[in-house]
Amino acid sequence: MGGLAAEKHIQYILTVEKRKDDFVSVVMEHLRMSGAYWGLTTLDLLEKLDTVDVDEVVSWVMNCQHESGGFGGNIGHDPHILYTLSAVQVLALFDKLNVLDIDKVTNYVAGLQNGDGSFSGDIWGEVDTRFSYIAICCLSILRCLNKINVEKAVSYIISCKNLDGGFGCTPGGESHAGQIFCCVAALSLTGSLHHIDKDLLGWWLCERQVKSGGLNGRPEKLPDVCYSWWVLSSLIMIDRVHWINKEKLVKYILDCQDLENGGISDRPDDAVDVYHTYFGVAGLSLLEYPGLKAIDPAYALPVNVVNRIFFGR
Amino acid sequence: MDLLLQFQHILQSDPLIDEVGFVHPTQFATLTEDSTGDAAISDGTTFWCRDHKLGVSTQAVLPLYNAAKRAFIAAMEEYKRLGDDGLESEVMKHSKALLLLSSDFGTAWNSRKLVVSKKQQLSMYMGELLLSALVLSCSPKSDQAWSHRRWVIKSITGKCSALQEILGKESELVEKIAERSKMNYRAWNHRCWLVSYMTREQVMHELKKSRNWAGLHVADNCCFHYRRRLMLQILKDSTCKLENASPGYSVEVSEVWKEELDWNEMLINRYIGREALWLHRRFLSLCWMKQFATNLHDVSCHSDLKISTSDSFNSFIDNELHLLNSCSTILDNDFEDFQAQATYSATYILWLTKQIPEFWSEFQEKLTIGNLKTMLSKVCPERSFLWDSLID
Ligand SMILES: [Zn+2]
Numbered sequence: 081m082g083g084l085a086a087e088k089h090i091q092y093i094l095t096v097e098k099r100k101d102d103f104v105s106v107v108m109e110h111l112r113m114s115g116a117y118w119g120l121t122t123l124d125l126l127e128k129l130d131t132v133d134v135d136e137v138v139s140w141v142m143n144c145q146h147e148s149g150g151f152g153g154n155i156g157h158d159p160h161i162l163y164t165l166s167a168v169q170v171l172a173l174f175d176k177l178n179v180l181d182i183d184k185v186t187n188y189v190a191g192l193q194n195g196d197g198s199f200s201g202d203i204w205g206e207v208d209t210r211f212s213y214i215a216i217c218c219l220s221i222l223r224c225l226n227k228i229n230v231e232k233a234v235s236y237i238i239s240c241k242n243l244d245g246g247f248g249c250t251p252g253g254e255s256h257a258g259q260i261f262c263c264v265a266a267l268s269l270t271g272s273l274h275h276i277d278k279d280l281l282g283w284w285l286c287e288r289q290v291k292s293g294g295l296n297g298r299p300e301k302l303p304d305v306c307y308s309w310w311v312l313s314s315l316i317m318i319d320r321v322h323w324i325n326k327e328k329l330v331k332y333i334l335d336c337q338d339l340e341n342g343g344i345s346d347r348p349d350d351a352v353d354v355y356h357t358y359f360g361v362a363g364l365s366l367l368e369y370p371g372l373k374a375i376d377p378a379y380a381l382p383v384n385v386v387n388r389i390f391f392g393r
Numbered sequence: 394m395d396l397l398l399q400f401q402h403i404l405q406s407d408p409l410i411d412e413v414g415f416v417h418p419t420q421f422a423t424l425t426e427d428s429t430g431d432a433a434i435s436d437g438t439t440f441w442c443r444d445h446k447l448g449v450s451t452q453a454v455l456p457l458y459n460a461a462k463r464a465f466i467a468a469m470e471e472y473k474r475l476g477d478d479g480l481e482s483e484v485m486k487h488s489k490a491l492l493l494l495s496s497d498f499g500t501a502w503n504s505r506k507l508v509v510s511k512k513q514q515l516s517m518y519m520g521e522l523l524l525s526a527l528v529l530s531c532s533p534k535s536d537q538a539w540s541h542r543r544w545v546i547k548s549i550t551g552k553c554s555a556l557q558e559i560l561g562k563e564s565e566l567v568e569k570i571a572e573r574s575k576m577n578y579r580a581w582n583h584r585c586w587l588v589s590y591m592t593r594e595q596v597m598h599e600l601k602k603s604r605n606w607a608g609l610h611v612a613d614n615c616c617f618h619y620r621r622r623l624m625l626q627i628l629k630d631s632t633c634k635l636e637n638a639s640p641g642y643s644v645e646v647s648e649v650w651k652e653e654l655d656w657n658e659m660l661i662n663r664y665i666g667r668e669a670l671w672l673h674r675r676f677l678s679l680c681w682m683k684q685f686a687t688n689l690h691d692v693s694c695h696s697d698l699k700i701s702t703s704d705s706f707n708s709f710i711d712n713e714l715h716l717l718n719s720c721s722t723i724l725d726n727d728f729e730d731f732q733a734q735a736t737y738s739a740t741y742i743l744w745l746t747k748q749i750p751e752f753w754s755e756f757q758e759k760l761t762i763g764n765l766k767t768m769l770s771k772v773c774p775e776r777s778f779l780w781d782s783l784i785d
Pocket of ligand 1: 304305306307346356
C-alpha cells in the first residue's frame with residue numbers, strides 16, 4: 081500500500097476548479113461556494129494554498145454576497161446560511177475576514193434564529209440542526225456569539241437528541257453522523273458538551289466502523305470516506321476516538337484514492353469528487369497523518385487559521 | 394423545435410406526467426421500438442413519453458439545463474424588475490424545467506415560493522406538492538424538494554380543512570419513494586417530521602400501517618426509526634393526557650410496546666444478524682424498563698404507566714437472557730451472519746446494563762459479566778478498544 085498521493089490530489093483540485101463544461105460540474109454550480117471551501121481547505125491542509133490567486137477568490141466571494149448580508153452559493157443565487165458559513169471560512173483561510181462588513185453578515189445570521197432557539201436556513205424557514213451549527217460556527221469565527229440567544233440555541237439542539245445518544249435534524253429525527261457532528265460541534269463551541277452522554281454517543285459512533293475499517297453514517301449503510309470526518313471529529317470532541325481502530329481507517333481512506341489522476345472517492349474504485357477528497361484529507365489530518373496540517377474538529381478549519389482568528393497568530 | 398420549448402410543451406400537454414427519468418441513448422432506441430404506436434410521444438432521439446412517464450435522453454440534459462437556466466434567470470430578472478403578474482407564469486414554467494434537471498437549485502425553488510405566497514391560492518400550493526413529487530421521481534434524495542413540501546404544509550396549516558388527508562398522502566409518498574430508494578434519509582426524515590402534525594388516531598394508524606413495510610425491509614433502520622418516533626409520540630400523548638384518558642389507556646400503550654417487543658423478537662429469530670433489528674430492540678427494551686416494568690425492589694421510581702404485575706421486571710430479564718443464549722450459539726453454516734447475531738445480542742445486553750443500573754445488578758446475579766467480555770472479545774475482536782473501556 082502506498083501513502084497519500086498529495087501531489088496528485090493538489091493537481092486534481094486545481095484542474096477541477098477550471099472544468100466548467102461537463103454536467104457534473106455544471107449541476108454543482110449552485111453550491112460552488114461550498115465547493116470552493118472544500119477545495120481550498122484541502123489545498124491548505126496540503127500546504128499549497130499559495131498556488132491560488134487570493135484576490136480573484138476574494139472578489140468572487142464578495143460578489144456572491146446579497147444585500148441582506150448573507151451569501152449565495154454562486155453569483156446571482158439566493159443567500160443561504162450554508163453558503164454564508166462557507167464564504168466566511170474561505171475568507172478566514174486567506175486571512176481576509178477584514179473585507180467583511182461584520183455587522184451585516186452577523187445580523188443576517190442572527191436574524192435566522194427562531195423563538196424556540198432553532199435556526200432557519202434562509203427566509204423560507206426550513207429548520208435543521210445543521211443550521212444551528214452553521215450559525216454558531218459563523219458567529220464564533222466573527223466573534224459575535226452574543227448576537228443570539230445561546231442558551232435557547234443549546235436547548236433546541238438538546239431537544240433533537242435521541243435515546244441512542246445521537247442527534248437528528250429536528251426533534252424526533254433519526255440519528256445521522258452528519259447531524260451528530262453539527263450538534264456536537266455546536267455544543268463544543270458554546271461550552272455545552274456536558275449535555276452529552278459521552279459513553280452512549282461514543283458507543284453509537286464507534287459502531288459506525290465496519291469490517292473494512294471505513295465508517296458509515298448510519299446503521300446498515302456502506303462505509304463512505306466523508307464519514308471519516310463526521311464520525312471522527314465527533315469522537316475527538318467527546319474524547320472517545322480511542323474506541324475505533326485508527327490504522328484500519330487510515331488504510332480505508334488511502335484505498336479510496338485515485339492514484340492515477342488524483343482525488344478521493346467515497347469507496348474504493350468509485351469516481352472521485354472534491355467533496356470526498358476534502359473529507360478524506362481532513363479525516364487523515366484528524367488521524368495525525370504525516371505531512372498534513374492539523375485541522376480543528378469543531379471549526380473545520382486548519383488549526384493555525386483558528387489560532388490566527390482567536391490569538392492573532 | 395427548440396429543445397427547451399419541446400420539453401416544456403410535452404410537460405404542458407400532459408399535466409398528469411408523474412415520473413421523469415433520464416435514459417441513455419442506447420436504451421432510448423429500444424424504448425422507442427417497444428412503444429408500438431399508441432399515444433407514445435417521441436422524436437426518437439431526445440424525448441419519449443407514454444402512460445404519463447417521460448424519458449429524457451442523457452445526451453440532451455446538458456444543453457437542456459443550460460437553456461432552462463438562461464430562461465429562468467431572464468424570467469426572474471424581468472419579474473423582479475417589473476413586478477408584473479403576467480410574468481409569474483414564465484417564472485413558474487422555467488423554474489419547473491430547471492428543477493427537473495437540477496433538483497437542488499435552491500434559487501429556483503425560492504422563486505416558486507415567492508410567486509405562490511403572493512397569490513395565496515390553495516390550488517397553487519397543491520400544485521407545488523405535485524411538482525415536488527415529480528422532481529422526487531427522478532431525484533428521490535433531493536433535500537430541497539422535500540423541504541419545499543414542508544414549506545407548503547407549514548403554509549397551509551390552519552387554512553386548509555384537508556390537512557389530515559394531505560398528511561396521509563405525504564406518508565404514502567414517502568413509502569412509495571422509499572421502495573425504490575433504499576434507506577433514503579431525506580424521505581424518512583420528512584415522514585418523521587409529519588408526526589407532530591398528526592392526530593392520535595393517525596399516529597396509531599401509521600404505526601399499524603408501517604409494520605408490514607418494516608417487516609419486509611428489516612435492514613432499513615429508517616423505517617424502524619419512524620416507528621420509534623410514532624411510539625414515543627403515543628407515549629408522550631399518554632403521559633400528558635393521562636387524567637383525561639380512559640382507564641384502559643395506559644394498558645393500551647403498554648400493549649403497543651409488548652406487541653412490538655414480541656414482533657421484534659420474531660424478526661430477530663427469522664433474519665439472522667440484522668443490526669437495525671437489534672438497535673430497535675435496544676430502544677424498545679429501554680423504554681419498556683423505564684416506563685412499564687415494575688421492580689418490586691425499587692419503590693423510589695413511580696410511573697403511572699407501570700404495570701402492577703409483580704414480576705414484569707424479572708420475567709423481562711429472563712426473557713432477554715434467554716434470547717442472548719439462543720442467539721450466541723454460533724453454528725458452522727453461514728458463519729458470518731451467526732457471528733454478527735452473537736455480537737449484536739451480546740452488545741445489546743451490555744448496552745442495556747449500561748443504560749439501566751437496576752438491570753445491571755439483576756443481570757450480574759444471573760450471568761457473570763466476565764463471560765460477556767470473553768464472548769465479545771471472541772466474536773467481535775475489532776471493537777476490543779470499546780470492550781476494554783466499557784467492561785473493567
Ligand atoms: Zn460520502
